[in-house]
Amino acid sequence: MPSPAPRRVNLAVVPPPGGETASWTISRRLLKASLWCTFTLGASFGAANLLTIHLALGPVPPAHNWVHASFQVIGFVLMFVVGLAYQVIPRSLGVPLAGTGRARATLPLLLAGLLLRMYGQFGPLLPGTPAALLGGGVAILAGIAAFASVLVATWRTAPPGAPTAGRAGIALGTSWWLLAGVLLVAEGARAVALGDADRGARYNEAFYTAGLIGGAMTWIQGMFRRIGGATFGLAPADTESLTFALVVWQLGAAATTLGACLPVGRAADQVFDVGLLGLAAATVMFVWGSRALSPAGRPPSSRPEQPPHLVPPPVQRAVRLAFVAALLFAALAAVHAASDLMGRVPSRLIWDGARHALALGCITPLVLGLGSFIVPRLAGVPLRRTGWRSAGLVLIGVGLLGRECELLASLFSWPGALWISGPSGLVAATGVILAGGAILGVLRARPQSDRGQHREVGKQQRGEGRRAEQKPVGQASGRPVPVGPDV
Numbered sequence: 414m415p416s417p418a419p420r421r422v423n424l425a426v427v428p429p430p431g432g433e434t435a436s437w438t439i440s441r442r443l444l445k446a447s448l449w450c451t452f453t454l455g456a457s458f459g460a461a462n463l464l465t466i467h468l469a470l471g472p473v474p475p476a477h478n479w480v481h482a483s484f485q486v487i488g489f490v491l492m493f494v495v496g497l498a499y500q501v502i503p504r505s506l507g508v509p510l511a512g513t514g515r516a517r518a519t520l521p522l523l524l525a526g527l528l529l530r531m532y533g534q535f536g537p538l539l540p541g542t543p544a545a546l547l548g549g550g551v552a553i554l555a556g557i558a559a560f561a562s563v564l565v566a567t568w569r570t571a572p573p574g575a576p577t578a579g580r581a582g583i584a585l586g587t588s589w590w591l592l593a594g595v596l597l598v599a600e601g602a603r604a605v606a607l608g609d610a611d612r613g614a615r616y617n618e619a620f621y622t623a624g625l626i627g628g629a630m631t632w633i634q635g636m637f638r639r640i641g642g643a644t645f646g647l648a649p650a651d652t653e654s655l656t657f658a659l660v661v662w663q664l665g666a667a668a669t670t671l672g673a674c675l676p677v678g679r680a681a682d683q684v685f686d687v688g689l690l691g692l693a694a695a696t697v698m699f700v701w702g703s704r705a706l707s708p709a710g711r712p713p714s715s716r717p718e719q720p721p722h723l724v725p726p727p728v729q730r731a732v733r734l735a736f737v738a739a740l741l742f743a744a745l746a747a748v749h750a751a752s753d754l755m756g757r758v759p760s761r762l763i764w765d766g767a768r769h770a771l772a773l774g775c776i777t778p779l780v781l782g783l784g785s786f787i788v789p790r791l792a793g794v795p796l797r798r799t800g801w802r803s804a805g806l807v808l809i810g811v812g813l814l815g816r817e818c819e820l821l822a823s824l825f826s827w828p829g830a831l832w833i834s835g836p837s838g839l840v841a842a843t844g845v846i847l848a849g850g851a852i853l854g855v856l857r858a859r860p861q862s863d864r865g866q867h868r869e870v871g872k873q874q875r876g877e878g879r880r881a882e883q884k885p886v887g888q889a890s891g892r893p894v895p896v897g898p899d900v
Contacts (some may be wrong), residue, residue, distance in 0.1 A: 434508040435517075437791070443496030443520050445856050448849045450488025454480055454531070456845040460838030473586040479534045479617065485772070486624045487499075487527050487553060491590065493780050494632055495519055496558050500791045502583075503567050505639065506575045522559065526552030530597070533610050535803055542610035547601025554594030559872040561587050582635020582659055589627030589666065596620045596674075617778065619673035621768075626692065629776050634659055637703060645732055646723050647704045654702025658695045665691030686750035689767075693743035693750075705736040724786045727803040734810055738774025741817075742767050762823040766816070773841060774813040778806055781848040794858045797853040805848025812841025841898035844892035 451457075459481040462473045469869045498595040503510045509518060513587025526549045531547030532539065564587060568580075596616050604613030634655070642650045675681035700706065724732070745767035781802075796802065815837025821830040 433441050434750055435513055436503070439513070439516050439520070440496045440499045440791070443492050443499070444784075445853065446520060446524060447489050447492035447496060448853050450484045450492065450527070451845055451849060453484070454541075455484040455489050456842040458759075460842040463838035464835050466835075468552065469768050473616070475611075476534050476536060479614065480531050482617070482621065483527060483530050483534065485591075486621065487523065487530075490629050490776060490780065491557075491624070492520070492523060493521075493784065494629065497784070497787060498560070498564065498583075501639075501787070502564060504791075506567065506571040508561065508567065508570045508575075509570070511570055512559075512563040512752075516563045519556050519559050519563075522552050522556030524595075525776070526550065526554075526556060533604070533613075536609070536611040543601070543604040543608060543613070545602045546613050547598070550594070550597030550599075554591070554598050557587075557590050557594040561591060573788060576639070578641070579637070579639030582631050582638060584637055585636075585659070585663060586628050586630075586632030589631055592670070593620050593624040593628055596623055603763050618675065619670050622666065622669045622673055625768075625772055625776065626669060627663075630771070631659070631662065631666070631796070633776070633779060634662065634699060642704060645705075645763060648707045649880050650704055651702040655700050656738025656789060658698035658702055661691055661698065662695035665689070665693075665695055670820055682753055686753045689746040689750035694746040696739050696743035700736050700740060705731055705735075725799075726826040727781040727799075729805060731778045731806040731810075735775045735778040735782070736877040738778075742770040742775065760820075760823045762819050766820050769816050770813065772811075773809065773816065778809055779810075779846065781845065781852065782806055782808060782851050785848065788852050789855050791809070792855050792858070794855045796855055798854050801847040801854075802851040805844040805851065806845070808847065809841050810844075812837045812839075814846060815840060 419711075458477070462477050462481060465473050499510055499516055529545045529549030529552060531549075533544075533549055534541045536542055564583070596619050600613040600620070603615060604610045623859040626687040638655060642648070664686045668691060669685050670686025670688075672681050672683075672688055675684065723729075745763055749759045749763040749767060752763075785796055785802045815833050817834075818837070819834040821827050822834065
């Protein structure tokens with residue numbers, strides 16, 4: 414049943430007095446750290462690994478892939494989610510961020526844990542790696558626990574009548590991140606017990622499913638419900654389909670994580686496959702219920718400029734393509750699972766293609782696209798490098814298409830496709846750097862003065878001045894400025 418017009422949550426103004434300057438400093442540092450993680454050993458390192466594997470036709474050390482995955486999942490996705498959450502949740506509730514001491518500790522804990530984990534993943538090549546792996550897992554779990562406690566404390570201060578849309582998805586997603594942290598501790602404990610850091614890799618796949626499938630994608634579903642489809646120019650969502658999709662997604666994520674944790678064998682594979690089928694079904698239900706592929710809303714003819722509550726067209730296109738990539742994930746995951754359940758040995762590249770359709774094709778454009786829209790509104794600084802953002806999102810999509818060409822090499826015995834798939838990582842990494850660099854420019858700039866803001870708001874009301882997405886629409890410190898429709 415389609416929902417009524419959603420109540421949009423206000424991201425354009427600061428919460429009531431109570432530490433908003435400090436909370437923005439915390440968020441800004443988290444967001445900057447997350448971008449530098451993907452610029453260095455995240456997307457860039459992964460691109461180098463892919464180029465080596467496909468064009469040199471030789472493997473890279475497993476530690477290289479493990480470090481790349483850690484920096485993408487923990488350094489990029491988790492830190493970016495935490496940085497946004499520390500602003501979006503309190504602003505949408507109209508309250509200050511609670512527990513700023515714990516919030517301030519989140520970045521040092523996550524970053525220290527990530528670096529310890531990176532050291533530990535080199536195994537026998539370096540001394541003390543099992544202990545480093547365990548220490549890194551404990552620090553990361555502590556950082557996630559601090560993040561969860563801050564969200565709970567902030568939500569408890571919300572006044573009656575505060576918007577609750579998406580709260581279930583956000584709470585469940587945070588719980589999945591906690592489970593991912595527990596798996597990292599279990600991985601380190603196993604490495605210490607066996608005296609070999611490489612033996613801890615036993616839980617790598619379970620960590621990826623808990624973090625990306627359980628944590629990131631559940632959070633995305635919750636934030637989509639909270640921000641509202643109207644922000645993306647979509648038709649009213651079917652709330653019943655979205656709720657059902659969230660439930661089925663949790664069951665699928667639980668099955669895949671459990672299958673990855675069980676001892677290697679046929680039973681574990683079957684549990685994992687059943688989970689993939691559930692995730693595929695949930696993806697289709699969510700895309701249908703969210704109306705994510707419906708035509709974009711158009712502003713009234715009396716106001717030809719972009720309405721300030723709508724994401725700009727490049728981001729709208731990126732969001733829609735991200736949901737197309739989610740459907741590609743669903744199709745590949747279903748093919749992999751069905752083949753395995755029927756006794757046919759599926760190519761490992763099918764699951765690899767599904768995983769990258771989700772991580773590179775869906776999660777990355779959503780994080781960077783929506784980040785380029787939300788972060789300037791939070792910071793009170795215009796997004797000046799709009800060309801970087803638009804080109805970067807296009808290159809990420811092109812990189813995904815190239816990456817999926819590896820399926821052609823496997824399924825149709827066409828080795829020439831590897832010449833396309835190999836460099837695709839560099840294309841996607843360039844897109845990540847461009848789109849992320851546009852956001853980084855906002856984070857490094859200083860908010861404009863209130864006087865300048867008032868002058869720009871006056872121009873906006875008269876239909877003058879810069880493009881809508883370049884107008885400062887909030888202030889990270891100081892008093893809030895009225896800027897029109899809520900978001």
